Amino acid sequence: MTAGPSPGLGGFLGLSGALTGFSADFLEASPVARSLADAFHRRAPAGIAERMLAVWDEIARQHPGGPAVVEEAVRARIWGDEALGPYARSLVKLWYLGAWHHPVPTPTPTPTPLSAEAYAEGLIWPAIGAGAQGAHAPGLGDWSTPPPGEPFGDELP
Amino acid sequence: MTSAPFSAVVVGSGVAGAIVAKELGLRGFRVLVLEAGLESPLDDAGFRGHVRTYLAAPARGPNAPFPRNPNAPHPEPSDLPLDRAALAPARAGESGYLVQRGPMPFSSSYTRYLGGTTLQWLGTSLRLLPSDFRLRSLYGRGVDWPLAYEDLAPFYAQAEGELGVAADAEEQAYLGVSFPDGYAYPMEPVPPSYADALVAAGLEGMRFHIGDEALPVQVSSTAAARNTRPDPRRADGSASPSSDPWARERCEGYASCVPICPVQAKYSALRTLRRAPPDRVEILTRIVASRLRVDPGTGRITGVVCKRYRSPSSPEHTVEVVGGTLVVLAAGAIENAKLLLASGLANSSDQVGRNLMDHPFPMSWGLLRERAGTFRGPGSTSGIETLRDGSFRRERAAFRIELSNWGWELPTGAPQSDLTALVDGQGLFGRGLRRALFDRVQRQLRFGFVVEQEPCATNRVTLDPAFRDALGELRPVIAYDLSEYVRAGIATARRFSEQAFARLGVEDCTAYVPTDPRHFLHEGAGYSWWGSGHSMGTHRMGGSARDSVVDADQRSWDHPNLYLVGAGSFPTAGTANPTLTLAALAFRSVERMARDLAGNGA
Numbered sequence: 001m002t003a004g005p006s007p008g009l010g011g012f013l014g015l016s017g018a019l020t021g022f023s024a025d026f027l028e029a030s031p032v033a034r035s036l037a038d039a040f041h042r043r044a045p046a047g048i049a050e051r052m053l054a055v056w057d058e059i060a061r062q063h064p065g066g067p068a069v070v071e072e073a074v075r076a077r078i079w080g081d082e083a084l085g086p087y088a089r090s091l092v093k094l095w096y097l098g099a100w101h102h103p104v105p106t107p108t109p110t111p112t113p114l115s116a117e118a119y120a121e122g123l124i125w126p127a128i129g130a131g132a133q134g135a136h137a138p139g140l141g142d143w144s145t146p147p148p149g150e151p152f153g154d155e156l157p
Numbered sequence: 158m159t160s161a162p163f164s165a166v167v168v169g170s171g172v173a174g175a176i177v178a179k180e181l182g183l184r185g186f187r188v189l190v191l192e193a194g195l196e197s198p199l200d201d202a203g204f205r206g207h208v209r210t211y212l213a214a215p216a217r218g219p220n221a222p223f224p225r226n227p228n229a230p231h232p233e234p235s236d237l238p239l240d241r242a243a244l245a246p247a248r249a250g251e252s253g254y255l256v257q258r259g260p261m262p263f264s265s266s267y268t269r270y271l272g273g274t275t276l277q278w279l280g281t282s283l284r285l286l287p288s289d290f291r292l293r294s295l296y297g298r299g300v301d302w303p304l305a306y307e308d309l310a311p312f313y314a315q316a317e318g319e320l321g322v323a324a325d326a327e328e329q330a331y332l333g334v335s336f337p338d339g340y341a342y343p344m345e346p347v348p349p350s351y352a353d354a355l356v357a358a359g360l361e362g363m364r365f366h367i368g369d370e371a372l373p374v375q376v377s378s379t380a381a382a383r384n385t386r387p388d389p390r391r392a393d394g395s396a397s398p399s400s401d402p403w404a405r406e407r408c409e410g411y412a413s414c415v416p417i418c419p420v421q422a423k424y425s426a427l428r429t430l431r432r433a434p435p436d437r438v439e440i441l442t443r444i445v446a447s448r449l450r451v452d453p454g455t456g457r458i459t460g461v462v463c464k465r466y467r468s469p470s471s472p473e474h475t476v477e478v479v480g481g482t483l484v485v486l487a488a489g490a491i492e493n494a495k496l497l498l499a500s501g502l503a504n505s506s507d508q509v510g511r512n513l514m515d516h517p518f519p520m521s522w523g524l525l526r527e528r529a530g531t532f533r534g535p536g537s538t539s540g541i542e543t544l545r546d547g548s549f550r551r552e553r554a555a556f557r558i559e560l561s562n563w564g565w566e567l568p569t570g571a572p573q574s575d576l577t578a579l580v581d582g583q584g585l586f587g588r589g590l591r592r593a594l595f596d597r598v599q600r601q602l603r604f605g606f607v608v609e610q611e612p613c614a615t616n617r618v619t620l621d622p623a624f625r626d627a628l629g630e631l632r633p634v635i636a637y638d639l640s641e642y643v644r645a646g647i648a649t650a651r652r653f654s655e656q657a658f659a660r661l662g663v664e665d666c667t668a669y670v671p672t673d674p675r676h677f678l679h680e681g682a683g684y685s686w687w688g689s690g691h692s693m694g695t696h697r698m699g700g701s702a703r704d705s706v707v708d709a710d711q712r713s714w715d716h717p718n719l720y721l722v723g724a725g726s727f728p729t730a731g732t733a734n735p736t737l738t739l740a741a742l743a744f745r746s747v748e749r750m751a752r753d754l755a756g757n758g759a
Contacts, residue, residue, distance in 0.1 A: 021591035071587045079586055089580050092590070096576050099215070116212035127591050128572050128598040130532035133563075134212055134413030137420070140385060141348040142410045143534025143562060147599055151591050 012037045015056040018067070018074045019088055020095045020123055021151075027095070032114070032121045036094055039114055043100050044087045052084050052091075098122040127151070163189045163439075164754050166461055166481035168446040168496070171273020172736060173722040174487030175429035176319060176743040177750070182438040184751050189439050189479060190430075191463060193229035193488070194269035196442040197276060199427055207276075208419045219277045219690065222417045223270050226469040227627035229445055230254040232266040241674045249634075250624045255491075256634040261675055263637040264688030265515050267489050271442055274489065274690065275425040277416040279536050280381040281734040282322040283557070284313050287333040288546050289731030292611075296550040298642065299611045299729040303700040303709040306333070309741050314340070316740035317380075320424040323347050324380035331377075332546045341390035346378045347408065348385075350562045352529035352602065353378075353539035359661040360541075365653055367549040374657070376560070379540045382424035382736075383408050410534050412563065443467065444477075445628055449484065449500040451716065458484040458502075458719045464628050472627040483718050483750055487743075490725035491633050494618040494695035497706075499631055503696070503713045503721070508706050510619055512612035512697055514730045516689035517639060519647045520568045521604045521654030523663040528599040531564040532572065537605075538562060544653070545732045554609040554646025557732045558653070564601030565666075567687065572598045602663055606650035608686070609732050611642050612694055639677070639686075647686055648679045691735050693724040710749040711742060718753070722746055 010024075013033065017024040027033055041049045059073045078084050086103030093101045098118030099111035113119060120135035129148035131138055164186035167174045178188045198204055211222035218234040225233060236253025238244050250256035255263060267274045287306035292299040314337075317324075323344030326336045349357075357376035364371040384407045408422040421428070430440065448462040459480060466474040486493045494510040497503045541558035549555070565571035575597050579585045585593055616637050624632040639647070658665050669676055669685035676685045699705025702714035711726050713719040722743050724735040731738075 019586050021586070021588040067588065071589075074587070079584070088586070092580055092586055093577065097573055101577070110215040113213050113215055116209045119212050124572055124576055124594070127576075127594050128532060129530070129595060131410075131412065133217075133532065134208065134411055134417065134419060137409035137411045138533070139410055140408050143350045143412075143530065143538070144348045144354075145530070146351060147528040147530030151595055152588060 009033065009037055011053045011057055012040070014060055015053060016091065016095055018056070018070055019079075019092050021127075022123055030121050032098070032118045035114060035118065039100060040091055040094060043102075044090070048084065048087050052078060052087065055084065096122055096124045096127065163187050163479070163481035165189070165483040165485055165750065166191065166479055167485045167487055168461065169273065169486065169488035169492070170271050170426060170430065170440065171487060171489060171723070172275045172426045172429065172740050173743045174273070174485065175426035175433070176740055177485050177487060177722060177747055178438050179429050179433035180744065180747040181750060181754075182434045185437070186751075186754055187437050187439075189481060190441065191444050191446055191461070191479070192271045192440065192442045193445040194226055194231075194271065194442065195229075195469065197223070197271045197427065199431055201421070204421065205419070208417055211413070211417050217416070219266055219416045220268055223268050223276060225254070226269065228443070228466045228469050228472060228474070229269040230626050231269040234266060237264060238262050238674055240672045244674055250632065254626070254632060256621065256624045256632050258634060258636040259638075259674070261638050263513065263515065263635045264675065264686075265690045265692055266688070267491070267690065267692060269492075271440070272425045272427040272430070275736065276427070278423075278690070278736060279415050279734075280383045280423045281537070281559075282317065282320055282324070282380045282382045282737040283542070283733040284329070284334050285731040285733045285738050286546055289729065289733070292550070292729050296548070298550060300697075300699065302728050303698055303705075308709075309738070309745065310335075312741035312744040313737065315744045316737055318343055319429060319744075320382035320737065320740060321384055322380050322382050322737070323385045325378065328377050329380055331542055339390070341388045342380070343388060343391050344383070344385045345388050346385070347381050347383050347535060347538050349378050349539045350530065350534050352531065352562060353560055355525065355527070355529055356560055356602070356661065357539070360657060363657070363660060365544060365656065367544075367547060367649060368552070370547050370549060372547055373543050374541055375543045376539050376541055379537060379559070381535065381538075383414070383535060384422045408535065412532055412534060412536075414536050445630060446488070446496055447499070447630060449496065449502055449719070450478070451500075451502055456716050458716050464630070466628065472629075474628060482754060483720060485720040485722060485750070487722045489723055490692035490695045491618055491635075493721055493723060493725045495620065495631060495633050497696065497721075498618070498620050503706055503715045503719060505715050506702060506704055506706055508697055508704065510695050511614045511617045512694040512728075513616045513618055513635065513637065513692070514610040514612060514694040514727070516607045516691045516730060516732070516734070517610055517643055517647060517686040518689045519606050519608065519650055519684060519686040521651065521658070521665070521667045522565045522568055523602055523658050523665045523667065524597070524600040525602050526600070526662045529602060531562065531598055531601050532566075534562050536561065536563055549649075550609075552642070552645060553649055554611065554643045555732050556606040556608045556646055556650050558650075559605040559607060561603035561605060564598055565603050567605065568603065571601060602661070604654055604657070606647070607689060607732055607734065608643060608646045608650060610730050611640055612697070612729060613638070613640055618695055644677060644679045644684070647684050648682065651682070651684060689734070691724065691730070693727045693730050693735055696721045696725040697728045698726045699728060711746045712749065720746055720750065
């Protein structure tokens with residue numbers, strides 16, 4: 001195996017990184033990255049995923065700078081876009097929760113879980129500084145130790 | 158039936174039924190166990206199928222690993238009516254399993270699978286207080302039990318051995334609870350969480366006033382049927398690492414005790430069933446006890462009419478009758494009452510189905526000023542037990558306090574609900590989302606109050622031929638409310654939260670929903686509560702056939718070979734989670750059953 005994004009996944013990982021706050025490298029290491037990309041393309045209406053990735057490609061080309069600049073561009077052109085924004089939110093939930101939440105105006109009361117693995121690999125767990133409930137075991141008494149430190153340390157704006 | 162092939166037929170395979178079956182089997186008696194639900198595989202590989210069902214489930218309620226089976230349905234949290242309109246008589250029974258007559262919904266579930274509700278319980282294993290057995294004598298409330306703490310103490314010790322309880326006897330000796338000199342629990346205490354330590358330090362020296370009493374507030378480690386390390390002082394040899402059956406199933410911090418521990422570090426009745434001698438204890442699943450047959454002359458139960466099905470997806474079944482010298486109902490408080498009412502038996506006192514109790518479980522939640530390390534370890538490792546007794550119990554219910562290690566999971570659906578709230582409500586994404594989510598979840602604190610519910614004759618299980626399950630069995634119809642005594646206890650619990658939060662510097666985020674049918678007003682303020690999963694009281698024990706269903710041995714006053722075991726026998730609820738007590742009562746009843754059987758020549 002050679003390093004680097006799988007064919008066709010690079011743009012998806014970059015976009016996902018900007019939306020989730022995790023690095024594209026971290027996301028690439030996720031064993032469910034491919035199945036999440038497939039689910040996103042399959043469940044979003046025709047053309048939405050392609051358009052979002054095309055906009056992301058432009059942003060990535062125009063803003064090679066730091067994440068703060070990129071985030072502002074993503075906010076303006078994807079997160080705040082009337083058509084793309086709702087599915088960008090669904091994509092964030094897909095990565096964090098391993099389940100597809102259909103966007104507003106009629107959010108499904110129960111989201112559709114992709115798989116047990118997608119649940120266990122959900123970004124919510126590293127994001128809150130814990131292991132996936134029922135799928136990760138740090139060992140007897142781990143819960144007595146001090147909590148983990150803040151993500152990013154002082155680097156955030 | 159004239160010749161009974163089994164010494165005992167046990168209906169239900171939860172902790173009470175499993176103990177009765179195993180103990181009678183070990184004494185040489187032949188026992189048949191009837192489980193209405195599906196077999197939860199007794200082997201580890203099979204158990205993992207339930208774990209995967211949970212991990213892939215859309216909702217994470219207590220029965221998530223155990224999907225409802227139409228032929229032996231159980232209540233689900235999702236059945237609960239969300240507003241009062243859903244409790245209107247015209248809509249009774251339209252969804253779910255329990256038929257809720259109101260005015261409040263009975264809010265607890267249970268599990269109809271091999272192993273019963275211990276498959277998904279938290280594992281809390283506290284003893285009742287000596288005063289809990291004497292509520293009428295001491296405080297003029299409820300009724301007294303027909304036995305005292307001292308009568309049950311040796312059986313508590315047996316139950317603690319069976320369940321493998323982790324605790325320190327010195328720490329558990331409070332409010333009159335006593336242990337023999339040198340008593341050791343089988344397991345060393347579960348280590349308290351970092352959050353427990355924060356709360357304990359913050360509440361150090363606090364006293365809480367109820368009426369004219371100033372009660373000490375002290376955080377202590379909670380006794381739990383959860384494997385840690387065997388206590389070397391336990392004299393029964395179980396501490397030997399090579400032979401210890403529990404050590405292979407040690408708690409590793411999966412943080413999913415409810416609804417399922419992937420390594421079975423938490424006790425379930427499957428463990429007791431595995432210890433039953435297989436040549437004498439036969440276990441059948443997918444067989445629903447439908448009616449009891451009685452000899453009208455002697456009053457003896459002569460058989461159990463059963464419906465046996467093959468597949469949960471088809472109501473097709475055969476009818477069989479099984480018999481035993483003794484018949485033991487161990488199907489849980491609601492199912493036991495259902496079976497007795499359907500059979501029209503054991504009810505000369507008119508108490509069957511009445512006095513249904515739970516521990517109403519109000520919660521308070523807020524944000525600490527610092528990170529607490531939430532969502533690590535067992536759901537709860539410490540509590541506050543010092544408010545469980547006092548003369549205030551004349552006027553208001555007592556409670557124990559459970560400290561959550563899983564933040565706001567129970568009341569709000571955290572951490573998933575925090576993510577959706579930050580994304581949809583605050584429009585956050587990227588690193589800002591991560592930082593906000595980490596901060597919000599890490600600082601979550603939640604108190605839960607296990608509130609004593611007094612027995613009320615009008616809180617009851619009845620049957621109505623209009624409501625049946627897929628096999629044609631009657632569904633439990635439930636009328637339920639909280640008395641003023643309980644409401645006053647809930648209000649006191651809330652007052653405790655406010656004081657404790659102020660002392661800890663916690664930002665109170667508690668929000669009750671006024672349209673929730675459990676919401677009520679008390680002296681101008683609004684309160685709500687949840688269920689604890691503790692169904693109790695439907696076949697109360699007592700000193701006389703006039704006003705109770707069973708005697709102190711859990712034997713039916715009306716039918717000499719019928720036993721009703723489980724929390725349905727509790728005359729009052731106290732503030733201890735009921736499993737350890739019902740396990741102790743089961744051990745105690747086995748002594749009497751064995752005497753009955755010996756006398757019978759069975």
